[in-house]
Amino acid sequence: MRYQLPYARAGQVIGLLGGSFDPAHDGHAHITREALKRFGLDQVWWLVSPGNPLKEKGPADLQRRMEMARRMIDHPRVKISDFEARIGTRFTAETIAALQQQRPDVNFVWLMGADNLVQFDQWQDWRDIVARVPIGVLARPRQRISARASKTARVFRAARLPAQASHLLGHCPAPCWCFVNVPMVAVSSTMIRERGDWG
Ligand SMILES: Nc1ncnc2c1ncn2[C@@H]1O[C@H](COP(=O)(O)OP(=O)(O)OP(=O)(O)O)[C@@H](O)[C@H]1O
């Protein structure tokens, strides 16, 4: 069965930024613009998750988070997608497998902030994810050192692409990951929820 995916030409490199986006904020928009530049991506798709499997409390309503995400970024090369809800998964390994099956002509790259690299080895089939797609990691306040010392970074030390070669990430055969030290924006959805403006 085919689900509606954002438009992509064959051979393009598409970065996937999975997230709860509860709500979307400037930090997401900032790392997306940095990822487009630093990793030489043609597009970035925000995959608005039905809910992070490792977070106990479920997020706000999906449609509400999709609307907020659309308001947060208006960029011709950034698309907002509810693909995971459509295929009925919240597991990244399944999402990537489904996308690769539907679009074998596209080079997908998984994107994440440094905080997610720290606990990446708790994700379902995390080694399968590393084997399937190159991974671009973007610096996040207070997380740079722990990310680089994480289990994933240690296990896949030999597969690390130096930051000077980051623009090659999309064409680097997996396993391949790259950490880029971009200027940082110290905002999080938790901070916004705690301010009580959302949820
Ligand atoms: N300020 C930021 N700098 C770098 N990466 C970020 C930033 N905010 C979010 N990210 C990354 O964007 C992705 C989606 O993040 P998410 O939607 O969970 O936002 P969050 O602010 O981390 O939310 P929460 O505070 O609820 O955990 C994750 O890979 C996360 O690491």
Ligand SMILES: O=C(O)c1ccc[n+]([C@@H]2O[C@H](COP(=O)([O-])O)[C@@H](O)[C@H]2O)c1
């Ligand atoms: O697949 C997993 O086991 C898994 C565990 C934790 C997080 N993820 C994904 O990581 C992305 C970031 O999640 P979050 O809540 O930090 O925005 C989002 O796409 C989640 O679905 C995925």
